[in-house]
Amino acid sequence: MDETTDDTGIQDGTDQTVTDEQRAERQEKQAEREAKEALHEEKMAEREVKTAEREAKQAEREEKAAYREEKMAEREAKQDERAEREAKRAEYEDREDREEIEGTTDDDVFVGTEEAEVFTGGEGADTFSFTYELPSETDEETSNDDTITDFSAEDGDTIVLDTAEGVSVSFSYGDSDGDGEDDYTLITLSYDTAQEGSTIDGGGIIDLGSIAILDNILTEADLGL
Numbered sequence: 478m479d480e481t482t483d484d485t486g487i488q489d490g491t492d493q494t495v496t497d498e499q500r501a502e503r504q505e506k507q508a509e510r511e512a513k514e515a516l517h518e519e520k521m522a523e524r525e526v527k528t529a530e531r532e533a534k535q536a537e538r539e540e541k542a543a544y545r546e547e548k549m550a551e552r553e554a555k556q557d558e559r560a561e562r563e564a565k566r567a568e569y570e571d572r573e574d575r576e577e578i579e580g581t582t583d584d585d586v587f588v589g590t591e592e593a594e595v596f597t598g599g600e601g602a603d604t605f606s607f608t609y610e611l612p613s614e615t616d617e618e619t620s621n622d623d624t625i626t627d628f629s630a631e632d633g634d635t636i637v638l639d640t641a642e643g644v645s646v647s648f649s650y651g652d653s654d655g656d657g658e659d660d661y662t663l664i665t666l667s668y669d670t671a672q673e674g675s676t677i678d679g680g681g682i683i684d685l686g687s688i689a690i691l692d693n694i695l696t697e698a699d700l701g702l
């Protein structure tokens with residue numbers, strides 16, 4: 478007899494001698510095991526629920542953080558906008574202490590000089606004439622920033638720009654009362670020494686002055702440019 482045969486014999490014998498009591502005990506143990514497994518599964522399920530809850534909370538927190546960041550960016554954008562408006566307003570107020578030239582109730586012709594001037598045409602079809610020569614290398618920094626306070630296309634007022642070749646004219650708009658809506662036109666004259674055909678060496682973009690036309694939003698077409 479080898480051991481395997483022997484063992485099998487014993488097991489067979491044991492199996493045959495399983496009593497009801499032993500069977501009941503086994504079943505009880507099996508039931509216990511199953512109960513433990515069920516408990517374990519329940520705990521696992523609980524943990525999963527908790528994990529899901531945690532993740533949901535985390536997602537909520539992240540969403541809130543993103544929202545806060547968005548709001549912050551919005552606020553910053555608004556602050557920038559306000560700062561820009563204030564800068565424009567300051568630029569506008571800068572013009573208030575200039576030499577004032579007032580017209581008559583007739584048609585007047587105003588000829589701007591290199592000084593900073595404030596023109597008020599009054600009634601009638603007034604002509605505002607500005608000449609911009611090429612800057613010379615010996616020119617000091619210019620402050621030829623002029624203003625027209627009462628331009629009225631309806632009255633027949635006109636603006637005449639006489640610019641030397643190569644002078645560039647650009648239009649922008651400003652908000653004089655800070656209400657968030659542009660209400661005046663700013664024509665800016667400059668000369669880029671780097672442009673083709675430039676007869677001036679160096680200096681980059683030279684500021685030649687500007688004209689603010691209050692209470693008017695004008696385009697190049699309005700000036701026949």
Ligand SMILES: [Ca+2]
Binds near residue numbers: 592622
């Ligand atoms: Ca002037």
Ligand SMILES: [Ca+2]
Binds near residue numbers: 582585598599
């Ligand atoms: Ca007039």
Ligand SMILES: [Ca+2]
Binds near residue numbers: 601627
């Ligand atoms: Ca007028």
Ligand SMILES: [Ca+2]
Binds near residue numbers: 651654655659660
């Ligand atoms: Ca405004």
